[in-house]
Amino acid sequence: MTDLVQALPPRLLGSEPPPAPWTARLRARPWGGWALGTFVVAYLIWSLAPVLIAFLFSFNAGHSRSVWQGFSTEWWTGPGSVFNNPLYFDAILHSFLLAGIAVVVSVPLGVSLAVFLGRWRGVATRPASLLATLPLVVPELVLALALFFLVTKLLHFVSVGTPGQVVGQVTYILPLVIVVTRGRLASIPSGFEEAALDLGASPVGAFRLVLVPLLAPAILASAIVAFAVSIDDFVITQYMSSSSSTQSVPMVIYNSTRGSASPALNASAMVMAVTTIVICGLGYLVYRAVNRRESIVFPQASIEPAPIGPALREGMV
Amino acid sequence: MYPRRYLAGLGLAGSIWVLLFVAMALYALVAIAVGGIDPILLSPVPTWNPLHWAFGNLQSVGTALKPFSGTDWVVFQRTCIYIAIALVGCVLIGYPVAYYVAIRARRTKGIVLALFVAPFLVSYMLRMLAWVGLLAPDGWINSALMHLGLMGSPLNWLSGRPVVVVCALIYGWVPYFILPLYASLARFDQRYLEASRDLGAGTWQTFVHVTLPLSRQGIYAGMVIVALPMFGDFFTNALVSGTSSTAMVGTLINTYAQSQTNQTLAAAAAVWLVVFLGLLLLPYLRSSARATEAVGL
Numbered sequence: 084m085t086d087l088v089q090a091l092p093p094r095l096l097g098s099e100p101p102p103a104p105w106t107a108r109l110r111a112r113p114w115g116g117w118a119l120g121t122f123v124v125a126y127l128i129w130s131l132a133p134v135l136i137a138f139l140f141s142f143n144a145g146h147s148r149s150v151w152q153g154f155s156t157e158w159w160t161g162p163g164s165v166f167n168n169p170l171y172f173d174a175i176l177h178s179f180l181l182a183g184i185a186v187v188v189s190v191p192l193g194v195s196l197a198v199f200l201g202r203w204r205g206v207a208t209r210p211a212s213l214l215a216t217l218p219l220v221v222p223e224l225v226l227a228l229a230l231f232f233l234v235t236k237l238l239h240f241v242s243v244g245t246p247g248q249v250v251g252q253v254t255y256i257l258p259l260v261i262v263v264t265r266g267r268l269a270s271i272p273s274g275f276e277e278a279a280l281d282l283g284a285s286p287v288g289a290f291r292l293v294l295v296p297l298l299a300p301a302i303l304a305s306a307i308v309a310f311a312v313s314i315d316d317f318v319i320t321q322y323m324s325s326s327s328s329t330q331s332v333p334m335v336i337y338n339s340t341r342g343s344a345s346p347a348l349n350a351s352a353m354v355m356a357v358t359t360i361v362i363c364g365l366g367y368l369v370y371r372a373v374n375r376r377e378s379i380v381f382p383q384a385s386i387e388p389a390p391i392g393p394a395l396r397e398g399m400v
Numbered sequence: 401m402y403p404r405r406y407l408a409g410l411g412l413a414g415s416i417w418v419l420l421f422v423a424m425a426l427y428a429l430v431a432i433a434v435g436g437i438d439p440i441l442l443s444p445v446p447t448w449n450p451l452h453w454a455f456g457n458l459q460s461v462g463t464a465l466k467p468f469s470g471t472d473w474v475v476f477q478r479t480c481i482y483i484a485i486a487l488v489g490c491v492l493i494g495y496p497v498a499y500y501v502a503i504r505a506r507r508t509k510g511i512v513l514a515l516f517v518a519p520f521l522v523s524y525m526l527r528m529l530a531w532v533g534l535l536a537p538d539g540w541i542n543s544a545l546m547h548l549g550l551m552g553s554p555l556n557w558l559s560g561r562p563v564v565v566v567c568a569l570i571y572g573w574v575p576y577f578i579l580p581l582y583a584s585l586a587r588f589d590q591r592y593l594e595a596s597r598d599l600g601a602g603t604w605q606t607f608v609h610v611t612l613p614l615s616r617q618g619i620y621a622g623m624v625i626v627a628l629p630m631f632g633d634f635f636t637n638a639l640v641s642g643t644s645s646t647a648m649v650g651t652l653i654n655t656y657a658q659s660q661t662n663q664t665l666a667a668a669a670a671v672w673l674v675v676f677l678g679l680l681l682l683p684y685l686r687s688s689a690r691a692t693e694a695v696g697l
Contacts, residue, residue, distance in 0.1 A: 199411025
């Protein structure tokens with residue numbers, strides 16, 4: 084599973100390598116930069132322009148989502164608009180409800196499990212960490228089907244609908260929280276907590292006063308990832324839904340894209356996209372602030388001070 | 401170190417969660433696949449006891465998927481071909497982008513990075529919705545092509561065209577390919593490149609003999625990360641095609657799962673899919689373990 088940790092951007096793990104001076108020379112190559120730059124710009128246009136066009140169509144004056152019939156805000160404010168059509172508005176509310184619960188449940192659960200997996204010395208960690216990361220290597224459809232059977236055939240105390248959707252999403256998000264947290268945890272030497280314990284802190288105190296602040300960037304990053312994944316999730320949310328009242332926005336899009344839905348559909352998708360971008364953007368700013376503050380107080384978190392602890396203890400014996 | 405009891409307590413809730421909702425869930429999937437159908441309610445009945453497992457469903461789904469002779473072989477074959485082409489497309493599009501952002505970009509790095517993370521914040525469904533609008537018979541793609549005189553009459557792109565399905569898969573998943581590759585490119589010791597250049601290699605030689613081999617693990621990781629969901633993907637297909645002529649394995653499983661009587665078949669097909677993916681991933685897992693060992697992690 085180490086390559087999954089490596090698969091994460093180094094920024095998330097808080098250990099980005101310093102820029103090398105040689106790159107200036109490589110960057111001076113004009114044609115490589117020029118051709119490559121054009122390619123990257125083309126990629127970005129290809130990847131984002133369709134979404135912007137879909138955004139534009141939410142301001143269409145007619146009922147079409149493919150032919151431009153003039154500008155109007157009827158799908159944003161009119162009687163059939165996102166906010167007045169219960170189908171879209173309820174789906175938006177439901178998506179946010181699920182995302183909120185998913186973050187609140189999966190982050191503490193995943194962070195505590197990650198600390199256990201990272202700090203426990205014993206045979207239990209290997210199977211436990213394998214099990215916890217399994218949802219990452221199984222297609223989501225398989226996990227959704229498995230959870231659906233589990234909930235309907237065995238664990239009747241979880242009902243399909245909102246509870247089932249929360250359970251499914253948290254199960255799906257948990258490995259991501261664990262991977263992000265463990266990546267960070269690996270760079271925090273256990274000596275700091277040992278020092279706190281040696282100085283008389285209780286285990287709870289050492290965890291709360293030493294480890295949690297050091298893990299803060301990872302906790303924030305997990306919350307951002309959990310929120311974005313929950314909002315985007317379709318397969319599990321669909322399989323665990325019970326009735327039209329538990330439809331999320333991706334489900335509404337899936338069910339009505341090929342039909343004759345009005346541009347209010349585009350508008351509802353846009354409401355989700357814009358709020359997600361704003362929330363994750365704010366989260367990222369806080370993340371950066373936390374990361375920066377911490378790196379000032381604590382510039383060399385990766386240097387292992389552990390040897391002093393055991394040596395002192397042995398000396399005392 | 402923390403007292404063991406305290407650490408165990410910390411991990412308890414999460415461990416119970418994954419035991420219940422990962423291990424038990426996968427067991428439930430198998431129990432349904434080897435279970436039966438209630439004759440009156442016509443709903444699947446799981447068989448929890450391994451001694452009573454019946455392998456009829458697994459066998460019949462396995463026969464249907466059997467290479468060359470099975471009735472669903474064409475679906476399976478199609479899935480593999482689509483995904484193989486989509487993976488090649490992801491590498492061809494994703495590698496230059498990841499390479500640029502990780503190694504070449506300097507002033508533009510922040511903005512390009514933000515723009516290529518943007519697709520993760522815009523939901524997958526919205527991105528498909530956008531293309532459905534563009535590709536509609538009266539959509540902008542058709543009118544642009546007709547404007548340029550490339551086509552006489554509008555083409556219905558959304559009626560079961562393999563090209564459109566493969567392109568939609570690439571469009572949908574390429575950001576997920578780029579991110580791990582970018583991470584691995586941003587991580588490797590770039591002094592190797594300097595050494596290579598100091599020893600007289602040109603840009604191209606450096607790329608072929610140093611950068612590419614060093615990023616192989618990142619390419620594999622990206623391919624695995626996008627191939628796995630593609631094997632379970634039914635929604636992309638449903639949105640941009642919706643006909644059985646482009647159905648993939650995910651479509652098959654999802655269709656089975658929609659009717660209660662066929663849910664045992666859905667479970668059986670899912671079990672086969674997991675077995676197949678396990679075999680497919682074995683070389684990757686081996687090579688990544690070897691690479692991890694070599695790095696000394």
